[in-house]
Amino acid sequence: xxxxxxxxxxxxxxxxxxxxxxxxxxxxxxxxxxxxxxxxxxxxxxxxxxxxxxxxxxxxxxxxxxxxxxxxxxxxxxxxxxxxxxxxxxxxxxxxxxxxxxxxxxxxxxxxxxxxxxxxxxxxxxxxxxxxxxxxxxxxxxxxxxxxxxxxxxxxxxxxxxxxxxxxxxxxxxxxxxxxxxxxxxxxxxxxxxxxxxxxxxxxxxxxxxxxxxxxxxxxxxxxxxxxxxxxxxxxxxxxx
Numbered sequence: 405x406x407x408x409x410x411x412x413x414x415x416x417x418x419x420x421x422x423x424x425x426x427x428x429x430x431x432x433x434x435x436x437x438x439x440x441x442x443x444x445x446x447x448x449x450x451x452x453x454x455x456x457x458x459x460x461x462x463x464x465x466x467x468x469x470x471x472x473x474x475x476x477x478x479x480x481x482x483x484x485x486x487x488x489x490x491x492x493x494x495x496x497x498x499x500x501x502x503x504x505x506x507x508x509x510x511x512x513x514x515x516x517x518x519x520x521x522x523x524x525x526x527x528x529x530x531x532x533x534x535x536x537x538x539x540x541x542x543x544x545x546x547x548x549x550x551x552x553x554x555x556x557x558x559x560x561x562x563x564x565x566x567x568x569x570x571x572x573x574x575x576x577x578x579x580x581x582x583x584x585x586x587x588x589x590x591x592x593x594x595x596x597x598x599x600x601x602x603x604x605x606x607x608x609x610x611x612x613x614x615x616x617x618x619x620x621x622x623x624x625x626x627x628x629x630x631x632x633x634x635x636x637x638x639x640x641x642x643x644x645x
Contacts, residue, residue: 407623409616410437410468413479414457417446417552421479425589429616436616437473439464447551450523454484459645461485462492469493475619479586481519481611482527490634496622497629500611501531503618504582509540511607512579516572517544518565519584520551528584543576544584545569554587562591566598573604581608589613 413421418440426436441460445453461478462485468476475496478486483499490497508515517528525544532538547564554561565588572578581599583592592610599606622628 406433406435407475407620408435408437408473409475409477409619409623410439410471410473411477411479411612411616412461412464412468413438413440414444414461414484415447415480416441416444420447420552420587426612426616429613429620434620437468437471439468448480448482448484449521449551451527454480454482454527458485458488462488465489465497466492469495474623477612477615477619479612481584481586482524483531487634490629491637494631495628496619498615498619498622500586500615501528502535503615504609504611505532505535505537505541507614507618508580508582508607508609509537511609513540514542514576514578515540515580515582516542516569516576516578517582517584518568518572519544519546520549520554520587522546522548524584542578543572545572545576551585551587554585558591561588562594565591566595569595569599569606569608570602570604573599573606579606581606583608583610586612 423436423438430436443460444457448454448457465476473495478499481501483501486497486499528544532541545568547568569581572581589612592608595608
């Protein structure tokens with residue numbers, strides 16, 4: 405029986421993610437499913453965007469478990485709704501922000517985020533503190549490119565990411581680079597190539613492949629989040645949901 409990982413892209417914009425993006429990681433024993441939000445933002449680039457994405461992300465998470473998913477990945481580096489989703493389901497719920505930060509801390513002493521716009525930086529800095537990794541993160545650099553523009557000129561995007569990564573290594577002392585937007589899927593290879601050309605053999609984390617395969621590993625070994633930490637919410641009156 406194959407494992408099912410459900411990817412929730414917590415925005416309403418069609419086409420920004422498809423099952424073709426993760427097809428290389430599928431197998432006879434691993435199936436992917438995907439959903440977008442019915443209500444929420446067109447992209448997530450600040451705390452407000454994240455806040456309005458959370459309610460429907462929770463709803464989609466519940467639906468995914470009921471439809472037979474074995475694990476869920478929330479397709480945004482801000483990990484919107486990850487903690488409440490863990491409270492309302494029993495299967496693993498992973499965020500690429502948390503997963504990437506912890507893996508970066510394993511692969512080197514210091515890491516840097518390279519992300520889209522300035523509005524994301526406070527979110528990333530706050531997450532690093534929550535995840536206990538603020539001392540490991542030496543910088544967050546931006547390429548000044550909105551999420552919805554990433555694929556308009558992918559070569560330009562990759563060039564900007566490579567330049568920002570070089571600055572993070574040379575100026576900030578980063579040992580590992582984390583691509584700070586899941587929209588950068590597939591860009592890591594070109595960045596690694598450029599870094600090696602400049603003399604730096606440094607890991608570049610592409611968050612979606614890392615997170616979906618981490619989810620797969622958790623399924624294989626039978627682990628999920630602790631219900632002591634993520635206890636189900638108590639029954640009470642809730643208006644509007």
